[in-house]
Amino acid sequence: MPRYEFNCQSCGxxxxxxxxxxxxxxxxxxxxxSKNIKQLFSPVSVGKDSGGDNCNTCGSRTFG
Structure with a gap:
């Protein structure tokens, strides 16, 4: 589900x-x-993996 960031214009x-x-x-x-809110837009980072170290725990679990 998408996540949206908001700023309340009434209380900040x-x-x-x-x-x-x-x-x-x-x-x-x-x-x-209050419903007096404004949606904030955050920059999105899209790019290739930097090729750095891989996470040693990611994908290491086995199920079944």
Missing amino acids: NKFIVAISIAERDKVKCPECG
Whole structure:
């Protein structure tokens, strides 16, 4: 589910909510309950793996 970052224009609280796109208009500030919020847009990092060290614990579990 997508995560969206918001800033409450009433109390200044910044918060992140995991909601569907259809529910974005229903978001309220968890601190003051205001619907006077503005969505913040964060930069997205897209690129190739740097080729650094691999995580030794990733994918090491076996199930079954």
